[in-house]
Amino acid sequence: MMSQQTPPNLGGKVSRRDFLKLMAAAGTVLTFIPFIDWGKFLPNPTAQVSERAKVELPDGSQANLNSFPVNHAEAVIYPKTDDPTLNSESFRTWQFIRLPEELGGSNNDVSSFRMYSMVCLHLWCLWKYWPEPGRKRGECPCHGSLYDPLTGVAFAGPASLQSPPSNVLPMLDLEADQNGAIWIKPPNWSPNGNGVVGFGRYLKE
Amino acid sequence: MGMKFTIPSRFVSPLGFLGMLTFVIFIILGITGALLMLWYEPILDRAWDSVENINDTIPFGFHLRNIHYHASNAMVMVALLHMYYQYFSGRYKIRNEILWVTGVILGVLTILEAFTGYDIIFSERAELAISIAASLTNSIPVIGPDMREAFFGGGFSDFILRFYAFHVFWLPIAMLGLMVVHFPRFLVFDVPMVMAFTGAIMITGGVFPVDLGLKFDPNVPPGITVPEWYLTGLYAFLRTMYDKFVTGVLWPGLFIFTLLIIPFVDRYKKFSWKDRPIITAVGITSLAQIIVTTYWGFYIDPDIQKSLLERLVIDPIFFYVVMVLLVPLSFGFTYMMIKLAKNAESKAKAQPKKATGKGPINLPARWVYIIFIGLLIFQIYLNISAYYAVVSGMNNFSLFIIGLMMLVFAGMFHIYRHGRAMEKAPPLLPPKPAIQPKAPSPLPQTSYATTYTVEPSVAEPLAPQQAQKTQPSIGSSQNTKSSSLRTGGNADNSASKQVGASQDTISSTKADNIDKSRNDRAD
Numbered sequence: 200m201m202s203q204q205t206p207p208n209l210g211g212k213v214s215r216r217d218f219l220k221l222m223a224a225a226g227t228v229l230t231f232i233p234f235i236d237w238g239k240f241l242p243n244p245t246a247q248v249s250e251r252a253k254v255e256l257p258d259g260s261q262a263n264l265n266s267f268p269v270n271h272a273e274a275v276i277y278p279k280t281d282d283p284t285l286n287s288e289s290f291r292t293w294q295f296i297r298l299p300e301e302l303g304g305s306n307n308d309v310s311s312f313r314m315y316s317m318v319c320l321h322l323w324c325l326w327k328y329w330p331e332p333g334r335k336r337g338e339c340p341c342h343g344s345l346y347d348p349l350t351g352v353a354f355a356g357p358a359s360l361q362s363p364p365s366n367v368l369p370m371l372d373l374e375a376d377q378n379g380a381i382w383i384k385p386p387n388w389s390p391n392g393n394g395v396v397g398f399g400r401y402l403k404e
Numbered sequence: 405m406g407m408k409f410t411i412p413s414r415f416v417s418p419l420g421f422l423g424m425l426t427f428v429i430f431i432i433l434g435i436t437g438a439l440l441m442l443w444y445e446p447i448l449d450r451a452w453d454s455v456e457n458i459n460d461t462i463p464f465g466f467h468l469r470n471i472h473y474h475a476s477n478a479m480v481m482v483a484l485l486h487m488y489y490q491y492f493s494g495r496y497k498i499r500n501e502i503l504w505v506t507g508v509i510l511g512v513l514t515i516l517e518a519f520t521g522y523d524i525i526f527s528e529r530a531e532l533a534i535s536i537a538a539s540l541t542n543s544i545p546v547i548g549p550d551m552r553e554a555f556f557g558g559g560f561s562d563f564i565l566r567f568y569a570f571h572v573f574w575l576p577i578a579m580l581g582l583m584v585v586h587f588p589r590f591l592v593f594d595v596p597m598v599m600a601f602t603g604a605i606m607i608t609g610g611v612f613p614v615d616l617g618l619k620f621d622p623n624v625p626p627g628i629t630v631p632e633w634y635l636t637g638l639y640a641f642l643r644t645m646y647d648k649f650v651t652g653v654l655w656p657g658l659f660i661f662t663l664l665i666i667p668f669v670d671r672y673k674k675f676s677w678k679d680r681p682i683i684t685a686v687g688i689t690s691l692a693q694i695i696v697t698t699y700w701g702f703y704i705d706p707d708i709q710k711s712l713l714e715r716l717v718i719d720p721i722f723f724y725v726v727m728v729l730l731v732p733l734s735f736g737f738t739y740m741m742i743k744l745a746k747n748a749e750s751k752a753k754a755q756p757k758k759a760t761g762k763g764p765i766n767l768p769a770r771w772v773y774i775i776f777i778g779l780l781i782f783q784i785y786l787n788i789s790a791y792y793a794v795v796s797g798m799n800n801f802s803l804f805i806i807g808l809m810m811l812v813f814a815g816m817f818h819i820y821r822h823g824r825a826m827e828k829a830p831p832l833l834p835p836k837p838a839i840q841p842k843a844p845s846p847l848p849q850t851s852y853a854t855t856y857t858v859e860p861s862v863a864e865p866l867a868p869q870q871a872q873k874t875q876p877s878i879g880s881s882q883n884t885k886s887s888s889l890r891t892g893g894n895a896d897n898s899a900s901k902q903v904g905a906s907q908d909t910i911s912s913t914k915a916d917n918i919d920k921s922r923n924d925r926a927d
Binding site: 282 | 810
């Protein structure tokens with residue numbers, strides 16, 4: 200339509216019309232840039248925890264190095280909210296395990312504790328730790344995936360057949376204070392960090 | 405000559421954009437609403453908390469909620485203005501009745517949509533609104549209680565879930581269906597206007613962020629609340645404490661019914677409000693009553709020494725006397741306005757038509773670039789400000805700035821369009837006669853000068869014609885001249901056919917009158 204008026208593009212000079220178009224494009228981009236940030240509306244911000252949190256046992260007390268029995272596990276809610284409905288969802292339930300003696304459970308530091316997501320990596324049932332002699336492992340009631348309490352690796356069942364990172368349970372990092380009370384360090388929800396609940400974690404070398 | 409098709413001129417009255425704007429706001433509401441659905445929970449004890457969560461915790465939830473809220477108000481307001489514009493300009497005539505009827509139903513649904521929207525927050529005010537809506541439905545004779553049961557369910561828990569279903573599905577889907585029928589014959593769309601309006605909604609949200617209200621607690625007596633502004637008129641009627649059904653169902657129902665039958669009652673053969681005195685007077689009366697009752701519904705006696713009931717109840721005799729008095733006042737006002745308008749018309753006719761300020765603004769090319777670059781720099785500055793506003797948690801300020809950016813974009817679009825038009829034009833405006841034969845030019849691209857010089861005569865084809873209409877003795881040569889001006893191409897043709905020319909133009913006046921209205925009906 201207006202091609203006839205375009206001067207031949209000589210010596211790399213930008214024609215008036217192209218310059219105008221360029222400015223219009225720049226203006227459009229500048230106008231809509233702020234809306235990129237609005238994508239933050241979508242992910243749930245409450246999953247981010249910036250401070251260490253108590254390992255709060257079902258009875259309401261904080262887990263302690265000196266009192267938590269060896270070869271024993273409890274379900275812990277993390278991150279805990281004020282909302283009972285949210286607290287009851289499986290993506291917030293974690294298995295807090297003190298390892299059996301043969302795996303180093305009698306050490307009086309956090310190395311004898313593990314905290315794994317209870318969401319099975321296979322089809323999101325809730326597995327749990329069985330302390331009985333001969334079992335001493337995480338078992339999923341749905342399809343029989345078995346998890347190693349020391350590393351969180353699925354060693355048998357359908358979850359063990361999944362490719363990394365979906366064969367290793369997400370795990371939270373723990374620390375203990377002078378009184379022996381156990382805390383959860385702020386997590387990094389990525390496969391290379393603490394893992395993604397329901398998806399898995401890359402095992403560090 | 406007979407009927408001819410006219411191309412709508414580039415200039416359309418800003419009021420002609422109201423229908424399109426209503427639709428654009430509907431789309432904005434759809435997008436923001438769909439996003440809010442991701443976090444909102446239509447559950448009795450969680451609804452208010454989830455809205456609080458959106459407002460306070462979710463990033464940009466504040467922005468989306470405020471845009472959604474203010475856009476809902478804007479939609480009701482723009483739809484009302486759209487309706488009254490169509491009403492006073494008689495656009496529901498000539499087989500447009502279906503557009504009018506669907507439009508009125510769409511307006512009612514728009515208000516219901518907005519109403520259900522502010523109810524599902526389940527604040528104190530929402531609870532009051534829901535209970536009033538339910539009790540009004542209950543008050544309908546015979547079928548009322550069953551209707552209430554069917555539409556509202558058994559209790560608050562049902563109410564909130566159902567209002568949610570109405571709000572996000574039933575009402576919008578019904579509106580979309582009606583919009584298909586309501587789709588106008590002439591659609592005008594203007595990017596800068598849409599962006600500026602969006603920006604205005606955002607700026608309003610930034611300056612007047614909507615509050616949450618207090619969470620409804622059945623054990624705590626609620627404070628005095630009034631509904632949203634589009635319902636305070638109805639609320640004023642309810643506050644007279646006269647029978648609930650009559651004031652809350654019958655009166656608004658009668659009002660809506662009257663609106664629906666207007667195109668079938670209005671038998672005037674002309675379109676202008678000046679030529680339809682009774683219809684115009686009825687419209688002015690309804691406007692006056694809406695404005696007065698809307699204000700009255702808001703007003704609550706500030707004297708807290710009085711009892712709550714005393715402050716709330718409106719004396720029905722006083723109220724209805726005012727309502728009745730507004731009728732002769734409005735009719736008198738309409739009579740006066742028509743007199744004044746006709747007077748001004750004949751005065752304007754007596755004087756030669758002087759050029760109005762609608763001529764093109766010729767901005768030199770250099771200034772186009774300078775202004776454009778200035779706006780770009782301003783836009784960068786606004787981007788940085790918006791970023792820091794969000795980082796420092798000033799949500800309303802960032803919403804304000806982003807609204808401003810929309811306005812700047814509208815300005816840039818204007819400048820760009822101007823620059824493009826200038827580019828197409830030859831560097832100098834050649835001295836051409838003002839009246840150009842509008843023969844289809846062999847070149848698809850008409851020169852800048854031609855489009856702009858011809859346009860005023862195309863845009864106002866009625867001006868010489870109205871003179872004809874009221875003063876038919878003006879002379880046939882004058883008539884043929886003006887008609888040739890309008891049709892352009894066959895100027896020589898009609899000039900040669902002097903015989904019978906006056907007859908020709910008289911018949912064409914009517915046709916052109918209809919043409920003109922078609923031409924302008926850009927909703």
